[in-house]
Amino acid sequence: MFAEFADSINTLLANPPRLLQLDMILRILLQLFLFSASAFFSGSETALFSLTRFDLQKLSRSKHAAADTLQKLLDQPRRLIVSILCGNELVNIAAAANMTAILVELAGVETGALLATALMIPLILLFGEVTPKTLAVSNPAWVSTRIVARPLNSWIRLIRPLANVVRLVADKVTTLLIGPERTRENILYIEELRSLIEEGVQSGEITPTERTLVHSLLSAGATEVREIMTPRPQVQFLDGEMEPSDLRAAFIKLRHTRVPVFVGGSDNIVGFLCVEDFLEEPAQKSDSVNKEGGYLLAGLPLLHPPIAVPPTKEVDEMLDFFEEHSASAALVVNEFGSVDGIVTLDDVTKFLFNGVYSEPVINVEEIREVAGGYEIEASTPLSEIRDVTGMDIPEKLMTTIAGTALRNFGVVPKVGDRIEIEGFSLEILEMDNLRISRVRLLRRPSESVESEGEGKIGHE
Secondary structure (H helix, E strand, O other), X not given: OHHHHHHHHHHHHHOOOHHHOHHHHHHHHHXXXXXXXXHHHHHHHHHHHHOOHHHHHHHHHOOOOOHHHXXXXXXXXXXXXXXXXXXXXXXXXXXXXXXXXXXXXXXXXXXXXXXHHHHHHHHHHHHHHHHHHHHHHHOHHHHHHHHHHHXXXXXXXXXXXXXXXXXXXXXXXXXXXXXXOOOHHHOOOHHHHHHHHHHHHHHOOOOHHHHHXXXXXXXXXXXXXXXXXXXXXXXXXXXXOOOHHHHHHHXXXXXXXXXXXXXXXXOOEEEEEEHHHOOOOOOOOOOOEXXXXXXXXXXXXXXXXXXXXXXXOEHHHHHHHHHHHOOOEEEEEOOOOOEEEEEEHHHHHHHHHOOOOOOOOOOOOOEEEEOOEEXXXXXXXXXXHHHHHOOOOOOOOOOEHHHHHHHHHOOOOOOOEEEEEOOEEEEEEEEEOOEEEEEEEEEOOHHHHHHHOOOOEEEO
């Protein structure tokens, strides 16, 4: 019995199974290495491009050894992606070829080729794509610093000649499609920045007040001056051809810090009369003259020269604009040269700092709560109505409730006219000639919304 077992062992050692032969063992070890390399490149791509600026800043502040390496890699995203893809494709092709060679050796040419195809697809997906990418996206900072940074940096140096050739061809194509390469510093989207701010708040590095200010600044870049200006019907003008004493008295009566002055027509604004420049001296009658860009009225201070902006100018540009022109107010002039309204430094700062305090300031004259809804000054911005009442009126074209009413009525309405607007009932309470001055806004019950339909107009 023992002799037979010994003979079997000797026979096995003399003619070992194909899988246990040295060349086959080396091929199997090579296959495991290629799968690991495929997982490395796939995970590297996901981990690096999942890093946020906040992650990089944390690594830099902690003086992590891999921080500079990661920053240099991400500074050239095209070079990085080409190098990773070159490595990934090379190891995947090599893995497929090696697996085919192993199976052909064991099962023959036809069967081995079929088995290689059937096995490599799920194996590459599982070990070369899904698993490493899932692990990388779950903790990109850890994977990037502990696993990716140094090996990938060495690989990029090694593969540079091949990567340069591939990149040269790819750059020609991508430049035609999306333009020249931009560095990572130049690519920062608003939503990405908002996410960074939220991460900063959660980590305690940014206060809620700072978050509110940043969100206001971001909104300012997407908000036009026409949305925060004082519209023309609400602007108080003074006639520069009035007697100086009457003009002075009218200015004092208005109790505004600055008032536009016109001559010959309200679109011919010659300047602003400002309270800080108002001299308490007796008025003397004489002719009006222009002097050094300012309009001089007898017995009154030199008017501040008018400056104008288009209604489409963005709010975030206005602070620099006012500083550049040493002004605190500007006319909003449309394409036809008519004055649409006035925007002031106060309007801009109010927009930027709105929401910093926990409780909004409610102007009871503009918005007054009544049974089932609100009575609202028609010039009130929709954003303010939403902030105060929580009623989100769907509107993309207009900025005030008056504009929304006009657009939905289609004609100039009369007092008492009502219209249903997507879940809301809007009634005209007051008119000032052709201008809507006050409305009542009620939220309709859901059942009446379904039965009445949208855009229904009525009159009491």
